[in-house]
Amino acid sequence: MNCDLLVAGAGPAGAAAAIAAAGRGLRVMLLHDARGSAWPGESLPPGMAGLVDAAFGPGLLDEARHLIAYGTRSCWGSDDLIETDFLANPLGGGWLLDRARFDADARARAEAAGATLVTGRLEGIASMPDGWEVTLRDGRRLAARFVLDATGRAAAVARHVGSGREAFDRQVALVATLDDADPYRGTSVEAVADGWWYTTPLPGGRRVLAFLTDADLLGDGVAGWARRLEPTIHVRRLVGEGAGAVVPRTSPAETAAGRSLHGPRWCAAGDAAMTFDPLSSQGISAAILMGARAGGLVAAALAGEGAAFAAWAEDYRTLQGETADLGRHYALMETRWRDAPFWSRRRSAGPL
Numbered sequence: 493m494n495c496d497l498l499v500a501g502a503g504p505a506g507a508a509a510a511i512a513a514a515g516r517g518l519r520v521m522l523l524h525d526a527r528g529s530a531w532p533g534e535s536l537p538p539g540m541a542g543l544v545d546a547a548f549g550p551g552l553l554d555e556a557r558h559l560i561a562y563g564t565r566s567c568w569g570s571d572d573l574i575e576t577d578f579l580a581n582p583l584g585g586g587w588l589l590d591r592a593r594f595d596a597d598a599r600a601r602a603e604a605a606g607a608t609l610v611t612g613r614l615e616g617i618a619s620m621p622d623g624w625e626v627t628l629r630d631g632r633r634l635a636a637r638f639v640l641d642a643t644g645r646a647a648a649v650a651r652h653v654g655s656g657r658e659a660f661d662r663q664v665a666l667v668a669t670l671d672d673a674d675p676y677r678g679t680s681v682e683a684v685a686d687g688w689w690y691t692t693p694l695p696g697g698r699r700v701l702a703f704l705t706d707a708d709l710l711g712d713g714v715a716g717w718a719r720r721l722e723p724t725i726h727v728r729r730l731v732g733e734g735a736g737a738v739v740p741r742t743s744p745a746e747t748a749a750g751r752s753l754h755g756p757r758w759c760a761a762g763d764a765a766m767t768f769d770p771l772s773s774q775g776i777s778a779a780i781l782m783g784a785r786a787g788g789l790v791a792a793a794l795a796g797e798g799a800a801f802a803a804w805a806e807d808y809r810t811l812q813g814e815t816a817d818l819g820r821h822y823a824l825m826e827t828r829w830r831d832a833p834f835w836s837r838r839r840s841a842g843p844l
């Protein structure tokens with residue numbers, strides 16, 4: 493047996509899980525697909541620094557690497573751009589992340605905590621009498637007593653073990669990076685008839701610009717980027733001229749969840765377990781929190797505690813429900829395009 497726990501995927505969920513499990517004395521391998529591409533930039537809302545410190549140790553959120561966010565601006569439910577200043581927030585500022593840097597630092601912390609970093613991509617997994625045999629793309633095989641799926645939306649392990657996944661919408665994101673033309677240190681969002689835009693500054697003088705809509709409303713897709721940006725009231729102005737000429741890439745952004753979050757000798761955490769609407773800005777914090785908790789439960793599961801993951805899975809479903817309620821609340825706030833499909837779908841009280 494190569495290890496007690498193989499963590500597949502070395503994003504925030506995987507690194508947090510590896511640290512928690514190694515801290516409980518397990519032999520941990522953290523599988524890192526070096527070809528995987530992290531988002532160029534994302535934000536952490538106020539109040540998350542403590543969680544990051546608890547999972548990875550102090551110093552990961554460093555101003556030399558990431559930017560402190562001073563607020564958010566939103567054009568939502570009216571044509572005005574309303575600023576919410578974090579100065580008045582008792583939880584302090586948020587963070588605008590260099591995601592590649594954040595993930596690399598989190599991986600380094602996992603190694604320092606005792607996990608063995610293995611570079612490779614999980615291609616297959618087979619059940620063995622005492623655990624799993626994992627096959628990597630280059631043909632290497634690893635034996636593990638327990639496997640934790642932290643492969644993000646790929647949910648590579650969960651799909652192999654047949655857990656199934658339910659998607660609650662068909663949201664996609666067109667995402668581009670461009671030179672920063674706006675000194676405001678925070679995310680700005682603007683609702684439009686068939687979706688919403690956001691733009692966030694990045695460390696290093698760049699910024700992300702993204703449009704979120706449903707796949708069936710995408711129409712001419714990437715080609716329609718400039719045409720869709722043009723009628724925005726604020727975002728077009730904030731990102732400056734030339735933003736319409738960049739070529740965005742299309743990425744999945746649907747809200748989805750595994751039908752099972754754990755089973756005999758496996759569990760999923762982070763986006764592999766469930767994804768949240770990017771509007772909530774809680775994907776990374778949920779991945780860290782639930783990844784760390786899952787990593788900490790593996791030792792109990794290996795010791796034969798059948799119900800080790802029960803409360804954790806229940807909390808995950810509670811989080812799913814709360815975030816869905818929040819999504820409906822945001823959709824109800826946007827009354828300018830009541831009958832437009834993007835908004836009417838999100839107001840309905842379905843499973844989302």
Ligand SMILES: Cc1cc2nc3c(=O)[nH]c(=O)nc-3n(C[C@H](O)[C@H](O)[C@H](O)COP(=O)(O)OP(=O)(O)OC[C@H]3O[C@@H](n4cnc5c(N)ncnc54)[C@H](O)[C@@H]3O)c2cc1C
Binds near residue numbers: 502535743764773774
């Ligand atoms: C448009 C958009 C904007 C977003 N903005 C925000 C935001 O502002 N704030 C926020 O908190 N969240 C945001 N999110 C959500 C956030 O990106 C995710 O929730 C977060 O990255 C989840 O972390 P994770 O560790 O679960 O997965 P990931 O970060 O996806 O990491 C998974 C890792 O597994 C690797 N992997 C995949 N398959 C395999 C395999 N077969 N073998 C080995 N490794 C594999 C990948 O390469 C990757 O390194 C956004 C999402 C979208 C779509």
